[in-house]
Amino acid sequence: MSERLVGIDVGGTKMLAVAIDRSRPSEVLAIQSRPTPSTAKAVVEAVSDLAREMELEGHLGVGLAGLVADGEVLRSAPNLQCMIDVPVRTLLVEDLGCSVVIDNDATCALLAEMTVGVARGVDDVVLVTLGTGIGGGVAIDGSVRRGAHGFAGEPGHMCLDPNGPRCVCGRNGCWERYASGAGVVWLAQQRGVNIDHNGQAITAEALATMARAGDADSLAIWGEFADWLALGLANLADVLDPELFVVGGGLVDVSDLYIDRTRERFVESVLGGRARTRTRIEPALSGSSAGAIGAALLN
Amino acid sequence: MSERLVGIDVGGTKMLAVAIDRSRPSEVLAIQSRPTPSTAKAVVEAVSDLAREMELEGHLGVGLAGLVADGEVLRSAPNLQCMIDVPVRTLLVEDLGCSVVIDNDATCALLAEMTVGVARGVDDVVLVTLGTGIGGGVAIDGSVRRGAHGFAGEPGHMCLDPNGPRCVCGRNGCWERYASGAGVVWLAQQRGVNIDHNGQAITAEALATMARAGDADSLAIWGEFADWLALGLANLADVLDPELFVVGGGLVDVSDLYIDRTRERFVESVLGGRARTRTRIEPALSGSSAGAIGAALLN
Numbered sequence: 001m002s003e004r005l006v007g008i009d010v011g012g013t014k015m016l017a018v019a020i021d022r023s024r025p026s027e028v029l030a031i032q033s034r035p036t037p038s039t040a041k042a043v044v045e046a047v048s049d050l051a052r053e054m055e056l057e058g059h060l061g062v063g064l065a066g067l068v069a070d071g072e073v074l075r076s077a078p079n080l081q082c083m084i085d086v087p088v089r090t091l092l093v094e095d096l097g098c099s100v101v102i103d104n105d106a107t108c109a110l111l112a113e114m115t116v117g118v119a120r121g122v123d124d125v126v127l128v129t130l131g132t133g134i135g136g137g138v139a140i141d142g143s144v145r146r147g148a149h150g151f152a153g154e155p156g157h158m159c160l161d162p163n164g165p166r167c168v169c170g171r172n173g174c175w176e177r178y179a180s181g182a183g184v185v186w187l188a189q190q191r192g193v194n195i196d197h198n199g200q201a202i203t204a205e206a207l208a209t210m211a212r213a214g215d216a217d218s219l220a221i222w223g224e225f226a227d228w229l230a231l232g233l234a235n236l237a238d239v240l241d242p243e244l245f246v247v248g249g250g251l252v253d254v255s256d257l258y259i260d261r262t263r264e265r266f267v268e269s270v271l272g273g274r275a276r277t278r279t280r281i282e283p284a285l286s287g288s289s290a291g292a293i294g295a296a297l298l299n
Numbered sequence: 300m301s302e303r304l305v306g307i308d309v310g311g312t313k314m315l316a317v318a319i320d321r322s323r324p325s326e327v328l329a330i331q332s333r334p335t336p337s338t339a340k341a342v343v344e345a346v347s348d349l350a351r352e353m354e355l356e357g358h359l360g361v362g363l364a365g366l367v368a369d370g371e372v373l374r375s376a377p378n379l380q381c382m383i384d385v386p387v388r389t390l391l392v393e394d395l396g397c398s399v400v401i402d403n404d405a406t407c408a409l410l411a412e413m414t415v416g417v418a419r420g421v422d423d424v425v426l427v428t429l430g431t432g433i434g435g436g437v438a439i440d441g442s443v444r445r446g447a448h449g450f451a452g453e454p455g456h457m458c459l460d461p462n463g464p465r466c467v468c469g470r471n472g473c474w475e476r477y478a479s480g481a482g483v484v485w486l487a488q489q490r491g492v493n494i495d496h497n498g499q500a501i502t503a504e505a506l507a508t509m510a511r512a513g514d515a516d517s518l519a520i521w522g523e524f525a526d527w528l529a530l531g532l533a534n535l536a537d538v539l540d541p542e543l544f545v546v547g548g549g550l551v552d553v554s555d556l557y558i559d560r561t562r563e564r565f566v567e568s569v570l571g572g573r574a575r576t577r578t579r580i581e582p583a584l585s586g587s588s589a590g591a592i593g594a595a596l597l598n
């Protein structure tokens with residue numbers, strides 16, 4: 001029997017909604033995206049609107065970029081600060097009159113990849129989402145691990161340099177300052193690349209377009225991005241030694257620009273790298289939709 | 300029925316042997332330590348000698364400071380390089396004519412603390428040993444987690460600054476360059492503290508003695524040590540969100556000099572620190588003997 005599931009991934013920059021069928025979750029029936037508003041009220045309204053446009057049938061799953069406590073609110077969300085301590089689940093239930101489950105966005109992406117993606121059948125997996133910031137999810141022995149407060153798997157705020165650039169979380173040199181959408185822009189700015197060919201403020205998308213056109217600066221920036229991505233994955237491997245790293249989030253759509261170099265640099269960056277023959281680094285099979293698909297699968 | 304178990308913890312600087320009774324593992328029957336020799340042959344001989352002095356009865360457990368592969372050899376061991384790829388288990392079996400089990404030294408310490416220490420009954424635990432370097436062990440849902448190659452739980456080589464001091468592993472700015480025995484010496488040297496009051500090269504022990512005597516420089520150095528320790532624990536909490544961090548290794552014997560400040564700085568260094576009310580940081584109950592006790596418990 002077919003059952004329509006709707007999931008919405010609320011990131012720091014954009015929201016992505018999908019509808020899938022529970023019996024064929026790898027097949028996306030409908031998809032839509034819009035920018036993330038900057039106030040809690042507008043975010044809740046936008047989620048409700050998107051859910052209705054996806055022809056919601058009784059159940060909504062929402063992934064949010066931040067630390068979700070008690071399945072109800074965000075306790076910390078450097079890239080979604082307007083939503084902190086907002087009773088988002090309750091507000092959506094009131095608005096839509098259906099059951100709503102919320103979870104961390106990257107945990108949703110991990111669920112999707114474990115169900116219909118590259119992590120199917122893999123026991124020890126770490127997924128990182130490269131979007132505005134870096135999110136993450138950790139599975140050990142085939143189960144998602146959430147930790148003592150449900151905050152496990154937030155590697156974006158691992159410190160990689162206490163004297164590094166100021167992070168949106170208030171600390172310095174967090175991994176997401178380098179290896180995220182905002183990070184690649186910062187890396188570009190460090191090289192004096194501040195605008196794209198149209199004179200607009202530089203973006204990850206523009207840097208990808210420029211790199212594909214052979215622009216030497218842009219190619220070097222993606223190389224540096226790969227080095228930082230590898231460094232953080234190496235830190236995670238030092239701790240967890242997973243079989244598989246899955247790279248998801250918006251930047252997975254341009255993973256061809258950095259994935260090979262990331263793999264090479266990972267081996268050099270992790271203790272005993274050459275002996276780690278079983279660790280793979282793969283792009284999310286669901287691409288940048290993994291978070292929304294996983295949100296749809298929440299229940 | 301009483302059964303004498305012998306465990307030996309082989310660190311980068313010293314070896315510690317204990318004998319315990321399986322039925323009362325918290326009670327150490329005999330204990331002895333000696334410096335770690337610098338060649339593989341001498342290390343194997345010293346382990347055998349210590350085992351005999353502990354009145355070995357049929358079974359020996361050995362903890363080694365490095366990445367143990369296949370229960371047989373060290374694949375990577377920045378602080379015990381002479382032992383890399385040496386078939387240490389086989390050599391000990393030949394020498395002693397008894398069964399021998401080897402494992403990572405910090406994993407042994409974690410086993411000890413889970414069995415007779417501060418981690419008893421705690422599901423999600425990360426233990427770090429502060430010795431010559433930093434070792435670690437990870438338990439999730441009450442089980443030690445080893446990862447895809449058995450290399451999980453080696454946080455000492457997390458990079459905390461790619462431009463930091465050169466590490467014995469060949470990379471730069473690893474956590475153990477700051478928050479270990481060698482690390483506190485380096486921190487002292489950065490402040491121009493190179494010798495102790497007897498004119499000898501500065502050591503962690505001397506810095507502890509000087510701090511206890513009220514020496515301002517030494518107190519500041521232990522403060523900085525606590526900051527680095529907290530920073531690495533924060534990185535681990537961002538990923539694993541454990542209920543409990545256990546601090547073991549040789550430097551646990553002077554934990555009064557840094558544990559309070561580490562707890563304070565941890566809350567500031569981790570994402571959502573004030574919301575992490577359930578995470579504790581505690582010294583190992585078995586102190587610096589945890590590794591040897593855990594080695595004795597291996598089977």
